[in-house]
Amino acid sequence: MTNHFGTPTITPPMTLADFTIxxxxxxxxxxxxxxxxxxxxxxxxxQFFHLDAEAAKQSFFKGLAASGWHVAGxxxxxFVQSVPVVGGMIGSRGEIAWxxxxxxxxxxxxxxxxxxxxxxxxxxxRGTIIMNSITRNxxxxxxxxxxxxxxxxxxx
Amino acid sequence: MTNHFGTPTITPPMTLADFTIxxxxxxxxxxxxxxxxxxxxxxxxxQFFHLDAEAAKQSFFKGLAASGWHVAGxxxxxFVQSVPVVGGMIGSRGEIAWxxxxxxxxxxxxxxxxxxxxxxxxxxxRGTIIMNSITRNxxxxxxxxxxxxxxxxxxx
Numbered sequence: 198m199t200n201h202f203g204t205p206t207i208t209p210p211m212t213l214a215d216f217t218i219x220x221x222x223x224x225x226x227x228x229x230x231x232x233x234x235x236x237x238x239x240x241x242x243x244q245f246f247h248l249d250a251e252a253a254k255q256s257f258f259k260g261l262a263a264s265g266w267h268v269a270g271x272x273x274x275x276f277v278q279s280v281p282v283v284g285g286m287i288g289s290r291g292e293i294a295w296x297x298x299x300x301x302x303x304x305x306x307x308x309x310x311x312x313x314x315x316x317x318x319x320x321x322x323r324g325t326i327i328m329n330s331i332t333r334n335x336x337x338x339x340x341x342x343x344x345x346x347x348x349x350x351x352x353x
Numbered sequence: 354m355t356n357h358f359g360t361p362t363i364t365p366p367m368t369l370a371d372f373t374i375x376x377x378x379x380x381x382x383x384x385x386x387x388x389x390x391x392x393x394x395x396x397x398x399x400q401f402f403h404l405d406a407e408a409a410k411q412s413f414f415k416g417l418a419a420s421g422w423h424v425a426g427x428x429x430x431x432f433v434q435s436v437p438v439v440g441g442m443i444g445s446r447g448e449i450a451w452x453x454x455x456x457x458x459x460x461x462x463x464x465x466x467x468x469x470x471x472x473x474x475x476x477x478x479r480g481t482i483i484m485n486s487i488t489r490n491x492x493x494x495x496x497x498x499x500x501x502x503x504x505x506x507x508x509x
Contacts, residue, residue: 240430256507266422270398270422274397279487285413287413290450291449291450293444293447294446305460
């Protein structure tokens, strides 16, 4: 299975100057369990195909599938861990797409690419980046894409 | 506080034919707690301004704020409960924006509007809708917008 995964990048905490267009970051992998799928869906997306493996067989998914928002949460965790930024990253908007279901036992990995960088004119070290994050499973299938506008270098 | 909230709509389970352009749905309200903000962020968005109220004072947010993905999860729960559909709703893609922080003690409510409806030509009862969901807090501020393409009426 692991030959479908990229080698995780190891990156020290970065500032805006470290983000260059085209730079990529590969996350660790994350195993998705049935228990976690059901726990998340119970709280945030209580639809039967995310809650009940038997009932889900009669659904579009033909079996238990993770909520898209659960996949988004896992992808965020992998993204945050693989793209460490001094002061953190604050997303303001983005486009998300779910292309394939995520199943119990799947492993997810996120590859993120810097698409654009805009430094603040008035505030040194601050700026906005556009990041594209692709979440893949152990088969190499893309399960989610997310392109986001992210603020970097903001402090209180 | 409650005068900033709309009256929740009570809607029986719907099929594609019940979605007409311009129809709106108002959810119940949901109280966000510091414990839940921290619990969600620990799992899915471990950045200090979502984890530690004291440290968060030095951040862009100037205090503890919920992860945007946590807000998205709460909004999904409110959306699913206020727009009941036979067979469920499956999002395929969408645009999300976070406009204001969500804080401990905030109450959230979601207003959803049908923007477009496309019935499947080949499969009766199935189709795609575009929904715009606006999440507001108890002050009437919009904290999140999400416009999504959603599949309705799919069965296994």
